[in-house]
Amino acid sequence: MKYVLLAGTLFHFYVSLDAISYIESRNIPAAFNRKTLATGFYQITPICLKHYNQTHNTKLMLRDLIDPFVSEAVARWYIEWLYKSLPPAKNPSSALSQILIAYNWGIGNTLKWLEAGADKTKLPSETREYLKSYDRWILNGQSGATTETKKVSDFLPGSKRD
Numbered sequence: 001m002k003y004v005l006l007a008g009t010l011f012h013f014y015v016s017l018d019a020i021s022y023i024e025s026r027n028i029p030a031a032f033n034r035k036t037l038a039t040g041f042y043q044i045t046p047i048c049l050k051h052y053n054q055t056h057n058t059k060l061m062l063r064d065l066i067d068p069f070v071s072e073a074v075a076r077w078y079i080e081w082l083y084k085s086l087p088p089a090k091n092p093s094s095a096l097s098q099i100l101i102a103y104n105w106g107i108g109n110t111l112k113w114l115e116a117g118a119d120k121t122k123l124p125s126e127t128r129e130y131l132k133s134y135d136r137w138i139l140n141g142q143s144g145a146t147t148e149t150k151k152v153s154d155f156l157p158g159s160k161r162d
Contacts, residue, residue, distance in 0.1 A: 004076050006083045006095070013092035015079050015099060017042075017072060019137040023130060030066045040065035042075035052077055082107060087114060097131060104130040 002017035024043040025031035031040060038045045039062045044052075046062060052074050053060055065071045082102045089095035102110040105127045113122065120128065 002072065004079045006080065006099075008083075008088070008095070010088075011092045011095075013096055015096060016134075016138065017075060017079075019134050020075065020103065021072075022137055023133045029068050029071070037062060039063075040071035040074075041068055042071050042078075044071060044074050044078070048078055049074065051081075055081075079103065086110065100131055100134055101127055 003014040021041040086098045
C-alpha cells in the first residue's frame, strides 16, 4: 500500500496514493485525458508538472509520467505541496478532504470555496463524486486506512461532524 504521511503540529494523517491512482486512472500507467492533458497513474496536469519542474530544477515532460515511479514521485510532492499551501484544518479528516478537493478541482478553486464558507453542496458534482469514490475505495477494504480517513465527505466544513 502506498501512502503519503502528512504531519502537522496538531495531528498527522495518511493520504492513500493507491486510492488516488485507482480513482484517477483505474491504475493504468499510460492513462491520458485529452481535454486536460493529465497523464499517468495520478493524472498529473501540465501546470502541476511545470510547478514540479520549477521546484526541483528538472525537465520532466508529460510522456515521462507514464513511468509509474515518476508519476508517483510527482503525485507525492503535489499532495505535500497542497497540504502546505492550504489553510490549516480543524482535524485530519477535514485536512484530507481539502487535499482531495484541491487535487481534483484545483487549489485556486478550493481556496475560493473555503473562503466562501466551504459549503459542500456548492462543490462541483465531479468533486463530490471524487470524495465519495475515495470513501468507497477506503471503506471497501482496499487499504489499511485508519478510521480517521474514513468517510471524508462527512468531515467537510459545514457537515454535521465538523
